[in-house]
Amino acid sequence: MKGLEGVRVALLEGRMTDELATLVRRHGGEPHCVPAVREQQSVSGEEEVAALLGVLVQESSPVVVLSTGVGVEALFQAAERLGRKSELLERLHRATLVCRGPKPHAALRKEGLEPSIRVKEPYTTEAIIEALAPLDLEGRCVVLLHYGERNLPLLQALAGRRARIQETLLYEWKLPEDLGPLQSLVQEIIERRVGAIAFTSQVQVRHLFQVASEQGRAEALISALRNDTVVAAVGPTCASALEASGVTPHVVPERPKMGAMIVSLARFISEAGASRESKA
Structure with missing residues (x-):
């Protein structure tokens, strides 16, 4: 299927940009990468890991x-720098x-460990809370190894179950040091020079709209994404972030995977094109 033929x-995405x-190219599209x-x-x-x-x-x-x-x-990596990796594994x-x-x-698995409980798709905070539901957490130590920011809804849920919470945050999500490419992308979207946009995390949504707001162009961006640019979100958390910003995504795949998102995006654009042709 070449549903993205000629579409920019x-x-x-920052870490898996090439993949x-x-x-996108496999489906005939032109990728425009702006992490x-x-x-x-x-x-x-290292202090966080020592405390943990x-x-x-x-x-x-x-x-x-x-x-x-x-x-x-x-x-x-931090445990190894401390000379305490074997202790952590134990x-x-x-x-x-x-x-x-x-x-x-x-x-x-790289460290020879297997999870006791696997959170089910689509890997949302609600899915984590559901996975924890069978466990008796009252008075029990629960360690949260956060992603790039504190997960406040999960913290509130655990506090409600009277768990003893230990938080560990080893990296943070930040805006790119050079905002020029994101600022240019906002301009290109508003000028209808981008056919589709694919979001793979909620923080990407927040950062794009933050940059647009700082330019005084948030409303123009929302209008373009609603009316002229096909918007894809990799999963429900990402879709919720878009909706909170005033944009309902056109494409959200059943499985929260990048490949499924691009396939769904190609299908959506192909079917939209076929519909326009039939009406013509």
């Missing part, structure tokens, strides 16, 4: 929620490991 598709661009997120490692990462180990050594059956593959990798072997999605699972 803006991609805001996503290849998928919207920079992952900045915490300067206190200090907690784990006192707990006989902690629950460890692993929200991100990047975070898992950063966790083991403690995690004794813990109930709750894994959100395939990326943290893959990072765990």
Whole structure:
């Protein structure tokens, strides 16, 4: 299927840019890569991991929620720099490991660990809460290895269950140091020079609209995305962020995967084109 033939598709993904661009080209599209997120490692990462180990050594059956593959990798890297990686592995072997999605699972497997509980698709906060539902958490230590920001709804849910919460945040989501490409993308979307845009995380949505707001062009961006640019979101969390910004995505795949998103986007554009031709 070449449903994206001739369509310029803006991609805001940062870590897997080449893979996503290849998928767009495979379907005949022209990828326009403008990463919207920079992952900045915490300067206190080793201190965070040392504090975490200090907690784990006192707990006989902690629950460890692993929200991100990047975070898992950063966790083991910091422990290795401290000379305490074997200690971390020993403690995690004794813990109930709750894994959100395939990326943290893959990072765990590299270290010889397997999750005790796998969060189900679409890997939302609600899915994490559902995965934790069978566990008795009152008074139990629950370690949250966050993604690039604190997950406040998950924290509130755990507090409501009277868990003892230990937070670990080893990297943060930041805007790119050079905002020029994002500013130019806002202009291109408003001028209808982008046929489609694909979002793979909620923070990409927030950053794009933050840049547009700082330019005084948020309303113009919303209008273009509503009326002239096909908008794809990789999953429901990303779609909710778009809706909160005033844009309902045209494409949200059944499975929250980049490949499924691009296939769905190509199908949507192909069917839209066929519909226009039949009416003509």
